[in-house]
Amino acid sequence: DVKVTQSSRYLVKRTGEKVFLECVQDMDHENMFWYRQDPGLGLRLIYFSYDVKMKEKGDIPEGYSVSREKKERFSLILESASTNQTSMYLCASTGADFSYEQYFGPGTRLTVT
Amino acid sequence: AQRVTQPEKLLSVFKGAPVELKCNYSYSGSPELFWYVQYSRQRLQLLLRHISRESIKGFTADLNKGETSFHLKKPFAQEEDSAMYYCALDSGGSNYKLTFGKGTLLTVNP
Numbered sequence: 001d002v003k004v005t006q007s008s009r010y011l012v013k014r015t016g017e018k019v020f021l022e023c024v025q026d027m028d029h030e031n032m033f034w035y036r037q038d039p040g041l042g043l044r045l046i047y048f049s050y051d052v053k054m055k056e057k058g059d060i061p062e063g064y065s066v067s068r069e070k071k072e073r074f075s076l077i078l079e080s081a082s083t084n085q086t087s088m089y090l091c092a093s094t095g096a097d098f099s100y101e102q103y104f105g106p107g108t109r110l111t112v113t
Numbered sequence: 114a115q116r117v118t119q120p121e122k123l124l125s126v127f128k129g130a131p132v133e134l135k136c137n138y139s140y141s142g143s144p145e146l147f148w149y150v151q152y153s154r155q156r157l158q159l160l161l162r163h164i165s166r167e168s169i170k171g172f173t174a175d176l177n178k179g180e181t182s183f184h185l186k187k188p189f190a191q192e193e194d195s196a197m198y199y200c201a202l203d204s205g206g207s208n209y210k211l212t213f214g215k216g217t218l219l220t221v222n223p
Contacts, residue, residue: 042213
């Protein structure tokens with residue numbers, strides 16, 4: 001079974017703090033994604049990575065950055081957290097096997113106060 | 114640019130009734146379409162994809178290119194079908210990037 005894990009289920013941070021969200025997958029997948037999930041807005045892609053050290057902006061990259069130093073790990077960074085970044089963050093991965101299926105982590109619910 | 118529209122935020126039906134969750138897409142090429150589901154306190158997971166033309170948990174979805182739709186249907190809803198459903202589109206390319214709709218919360222009442 002593909003397993004995608006995220007470092008925290010719940011996180012509370014203060015405005016202005018630097019926040020790191022970690023995601024690890026164990027299936028040697030090339031592609032990894034960060035989404036935020038908000039009621040009424042669905043899933044919105046923040047960033048994705050198709051290889052180590054490679055990244056591309058998604059639909060809402062402002063206020064975020066990412067890091068992929070190893071194939072299995074994809075980190076989302078909030079340089080200076082703001083209250084409008086309070087959300088559920090989902091990580092996903094998929095391999096180059098033409099199945100198109102994205103495998104999701106359990107999510108991190110981030111609250112910025 | 115591609116777009117996925119799910120017109121209903123909420124859908125409530127009674128157990129045993131038919132259910133249809135609507136999905137329309139906007140894309141000029143040949144899309145790959147999917148339905149993902151998130152049950153309460155579980156992670157988001159793939160329900161079905163149009164290319165496999167399969168029925169999963171009694172659900173089916175047919176791609177209608179003329180109407181640019183990919184509606185999800187089940188003839189007899191069960192309480193355990195209550196969940197958030199997302200329609201998603203893959204526009205091709207090598208990165209397997211998906212565009213998701215805003216989701217429909219289905220509640221099946223006893």
